[in-house]
Amino acid sequence: MVSPTGDFDVARASDVLAAALDRPGGAAMVLGALGEIAGVQFEPEQPGKLFRRGAPARLTVGDWQFITSGPADVRVQVCHAVRGVALQTMTAGPAEASRRLAEELFALTDSGGSDAAMQTQAALYGIAAINEM
Amino acid sequence: MSQPLDEAATARLSQADKVFTSDLSIDEFLLLESVGFVPLGLVMGTSVYHIGWQPQRRQQSQELQVLTGAMYTARENAMGRMQAEADALQADGIVGVRLEWRGHGVSAEHIEFIAVGTAVRFTKSPGQFRRPDGRAFSSHLSGEDLYKLAKTGYAPVAFVLGNCVYHVAAQGFLQTMQQMGQNVEMPQWTQAYYDAREIAMSRMQAEAERDQATGVVGVSFVASEWVWGAHTMEFYVSGTAVRKIGDAEPITPTPVLAF
Incomplete structure (x- = not known):
């Protein structure tokens, strides 16, 4: 997802992510694939137990958290949390969520060094390949 | 995200x-009209909130995130409802936003936040002053300040705020004895107040960045004890996020001779 000028292509990354999020189970796949990037925090889905409530998968990139809404739900909970306090929480469709996610990935690659940039590119190309299957 | x-x-x-209704003064009304804004109506949102409780360690300075979240949410609820009224009027912006509170009366832990402002439309070019996401801007700036801001080529984006509820550690008996009668700085209070204000500022700046603003003007600070006692305070900071939309027009003062 590199533009002709060699920069991170936010629009193209957003399109790839939106196409993946729009598939059933796509949100969990996208968050899991991006969870391997250095500087990103990923908490996998925790199934509920007798005395413990389950927790959906959660990806934290910068000040933004992306939380799955359910296996059949293509929407994603997008939360702007600064220093542990949620300033804004919204339920976003694939287009809106992917745009925010792409912007945060761009910010991460811009400041996170070559490792983060390479891992982001690898994850996005992997997601693009799954989209074409 | 407009609310019903x-x-x-x-x-x-x-x-x-x-x-139309408005809380604009005559001067504000005149100046806003001269740059192309007409008032549409007074818009308002409220939220009555019960301030919760969070355990705190007496000897530890720390943010109380549950309380910070509650105080933030109450204000955002009021602001969101005001914004929804402005959007219903298809306004381009809300000027003179005031975010105030009052005790609810039943209990000290109950407070009401109220956000009020005047929704305006930019008649010269409707939509030009809206936020990048297409919603009405909100600003705590007065009509006079908005007039001057428009002349500098900037547009308001959003009323932005940040807060932090912080517990300041109680100092030990020995330290209290050592500083008795002395001119001496109280480092844990200095550090705690400094940290809390910085956290509140960082949240306000994050809001401005999220709304694609390039700066924040008219920032003000408030520290309140609310109901938690002297060791736990809320630091609140607010301002108007702005972005550049055009070139500055030189402001030419007009001489007035009073007889």
């Missing part, structure tokens, strides 16, 4: 094309 409007608010706002 209350029935009474819908009925009132439906009259806005017949008669």
Whole structure:
């Protein structure tokens, strides 16, 4: 997802992510694939137990958290949390969520060094390949 | 993310094309009209909130995130409802936003936040002053300040705020004895107040960045004890996020001779 000028292509990354999020189970796949990037925090889905409530998968990139809404739900909970306090929480469709996610990935690659940039590119190309299957 | 409007608010706002209401002074009204803004109506949102409780360690300075979240949410609820009224009027912005509070009366832990402002439309080019996401801007700036801001080529984006509820550690008996009668700085209070204000500022700046603003003007600080006692305070900071939309026009003062 590199533009002709060699920069991170936010629009193209957003399109790839939106196409993946729009598939059933796509949100969990996208968050899991991006969870391997250095500087990103990923908490996998925790199934509920007798005395413990389950927790959906959660990806934290910068000040933004992306939380799955359910296996059949293509929407994603997008939360702007600064220093542990949620300033804004919204339920976003694939287009809106992917745009925010792409912007945060761009910010991460811009400041996170070559490792983060390479891992982001690898994850996005992997997601693009799954989209074409 | 526009919220559904209350029935009474819908009925009132439906009259806005017949008669406008505003809390603008005559000077503000005149100046705003001269740059192309007309008032549409007074818009308002409220939230009555119960301030919760969070365990705190007496000897530890730390942010109380549950309380910070509650105080933030109450204000955002009021602001969101005001914004929804402005969006229903298809306003380009809200000027003179005031975010105030009052005790609810039943209990000290109950407070009401109220956000009020005047919704305006930019008649010269409707939509030009809206936020990058297409919603009405909000600003705590007065009509006079907005007039001057427009002349500098900047547009308001959003009323932004940040807060932090912080518990300051109680100092030990030995330290209290050592500073008795002395001119001496109290480092844990200095550090705690400094940290809390910095956290509040960082949240306000994050809001401005999220709304694609390039700066924040008219920032003000408030520290309140609310109901938690002297060791736990809320630091609140607010301002108007702005972005550049054009070139500055030189302001030419007009000489006035008073007889």
